[in-house]
Amino acid sequence: MRFPRSCGCLVHPTSFPGKYGMGDFGFEARKFIDFLDRTNQSIWQVLPLTPTGYGNSPYASYSAFAGNVYLISPDILHKKGLLTQDEIDDIQLPYSTEADYEASFKNKDRVYQLAFKRFFDSIKKEEKEAFNAFKKQNKHWLDDFVLFMACSLYYNRQPWNTWDEDIAQRKPEALKKYREKFKEQIEYQYWLQFEFNNQWIALKNYANQKGIRVIGDIPIFVDHNSADVWANPEYFEVDEKGNRMLVAGVPPDYFSKTGQLWGNPLYKWDKLEEDGFSWWVDRFKQMFYAFDAIRVDHFRGFNAYWEIKASEKTAENGRWVKGPGKKLFDTILEQCGELPIIAEDLGFMTEGVEKLRDKYNFPGMKIIQFAFDSDSANDFLPHNYTPNSVVYSGTHDNDTAIGWYNSTNETEQHKARTYTRSSGENIHWEFIRLGMLSVADQAIFPLQDYMGLDESHRMNIPGTSSGNWLWRYTYEMFKNVDEQHIQHLVEISNRQIHRNT
Template sequence: MRFPRSSGCLAHPTSFPGKYGMGDFGFEARTFIDFLERTHQTIWQILPLTPTGYGNSPYASYSAFAGNVYLISPDILHKKGLLTEKEIKNIQLPSGVSADYEASFENKDKVFKLAASRFYKKMKKEEERAFNAFKKQNKHWLDDYVLFMACLLHYDKQPWNTWDEDLTKRKPKALKAYRERFSDEIDLQYWLQFEFYNQWMALKEYANERGVRVIGDIPIFVDHNSADVWANPKYFEVDKAGNRTLVAGVPPDYFSKTGQLWGNPLYKWDELEKDGYSWWVDRFKHMFDLCDAIRVDHFRGFDAYWEVEAGQKTAEVGKWVDGPGENLFDTILEKCGELPIIAEDLGFMTEGVRKLRDKYNFPGMKIIQFAFDSDSKNSFLPHNYSQNSVAYSGTHDNDTAIGWYNTTNDEERHRARIYTRSSGENINWEFIRLGMLSVSDQAIFPLQDYMGLDSTHRMNVPGTSSGNWLWRYTKNMLEAVDQEQIRQLIELSNREGT
């Protein structure tokens, strides 16, 4: 579908400042939305909100459906009467420009148990009806997830295919026994997901009321050590013991000379098709409930995906295999109606990918940082954009605009200066201006570029497994942003739509 001419900001909730070691859905989230409203921005783009696994990556999750409960705000729990002022003060941590996940997780775990016990003890009839309705509406993933998490914690987060064999193979007697054994933890997990949903939906409503729509993110693949693969092994390329047989990645590209070996188990698309793609339909419905639009990560994988045998050390040796293509999206369109989707169409593009994207009128992504490594025909140069696209200075996988300029080669810097008719001193604002004035329906910029930050504030370096997803800003950094310049650019480029 086409989107209105508009502009916005990319910032994940973990990057918000705050008192608990990582950003959450509390006061600072609303302060950020107020910043969007004041600057006439109408888009807030986020990364996946699902539980993070190895390396705290939102793209390596224990579930494709569940919420990251560490985004729950202790301050909101205090307002609800589920935590005391003393209890939330005891878990406060210094607020800096780097998230302290481990300390935050440990501290929040302590008070979450207290809050859950009080919720169950004080639950009113209205709350009980809402809680039961939530569990019923999400039964298709929630019941498996809460048991999975209880078992995962019991087994010290080791992969599910290393658990007790009967539990790994989901023998009914074993499932029943473990549900009884871990009933307290399961009750906690049910409440955590309920509270996550309530806090997120309240925050989304706050944004929508101020004319800001939320763009979520749906990774194409799921993590092997997830409730999804454990509960639905027939849909994934795993053997009878639960070991991965074929895994996902991409061949060598701009981001990595040896490709990116993600390691996610690939789908058995023929099995998914037999079920009418029900798992994928449920996933999209769930995402459309949580967000106003969705960025579909690695969209090209639906046309063709890079298949690598499990055990390979890099993604260099693999092959392209046809994906589900139109069959899948025709089904989702039929079941979900209009599809407000942005296609992440970066990397090696083929005519098949373009045809699939264009059939459903999904806008693609245009990254200004990619525009200066060739001549005037470069598709990432703004004069080559189509209207049905999204202009970005960079994404969460890119360096900041200033970081890019400081580290790229002299030839690209020269081209950037010539194109922007500038000295390159404020290249972040030059890139923002290019995106704003382009014909792209939407223009979205990482918050770091509005702040004029360098490489030390980068969110992620693809192909690396540590030191990522840590960036946070401080209150002073947000207050120092030139809000008047944003307003002027939005007015000048006619991007005040909603």
């Protein structure tokens, strides 16, 4: 589908300020939406909202369907009468530009347990009906997920293939035994997902009422230590004990001599196809329920993916294997109707990937930071864009615009200055202006670039396993954003919100 000419901002909820050690779905999220509204922007893009695993990465999750319950706001629980003022005061943490996940998780676990007990102690008829309806509607993934989480906690979060054999291999008597054994923990996990869903949908509705679309993010691969692989091993390249056999990654390139070994188990696409791609259809349906549009990460993997044996130490020895391509997307189109999808088509693209993207009219991504390392034919230079694309100054995987300018070579700096006809002093605004005035239907900018922040405020450095996903902004940074300048750029580029009247 074609998206309207519009613009917006990329920021993950964990980056919101607040008093609980990490951002959440509380009042600061609404303040951010109000900022988009005041500046006539109509897009809010987030990273995956699924539960984070190793390194707190949104791209390494315990589930492709569940929500990250640590985004639940204690303030909203207090407003609902499920927590007291003293209880939320007791879990406050110092303000910082970095999330303190460990302390936040520990504190939130404590108060969530209190809220859970109060919810059931004072449950009203309509609440009970809503809770039961939620469980029924999401049964296809939720029943397995809550049991997986209960078992994971019991086994100290060790990978599921190291659990006792009976439950690791999901023997029917073991499933029955563990469901009974962890009855209370399972009910608690149901409630957490219910509360996550209620808070997220309320927040999304708040944005939608102001004419703001929310764009989610769907990683192509899932984590090995996830409810998805444990519950559906027949769809993944694992052996009968659950050990990985074939894993994902990308081959050596300009950026990495040994490639990137991601380690996610690959899909058994033939098995998925036999089942009418039902797992993927359910996944897309869930995403279209939770978001107005989605960015599909590593889109090229649907056309062809790099297959590596799990025993390999690097991604050097592998092979390209044909992906499901149009068979999958034809099925999803048939089952879901319109597909509001943005294709993450960065990196080495082939004709096959471009054909797949264009067959469904999915817009691709244009990154301004990539525009100055070659000549005037560079695809990332705005004069080479097509309207059906999304322009970014940078993404969550890039440095900030100022950070990029400070660290790149003099040749690229010179090209950027020449192209923008500027001194480079306010390169973040120059990149935002380029994106706004381009023909790309959608222009999205990381909040760090609106704030004019340097490399110390970067969200993620790909290929590194620590120190990522931590960035949070302060009230002062937010207050200093030049909203009038944003409004001006939105107006002159014809990207303002067009509300239905």
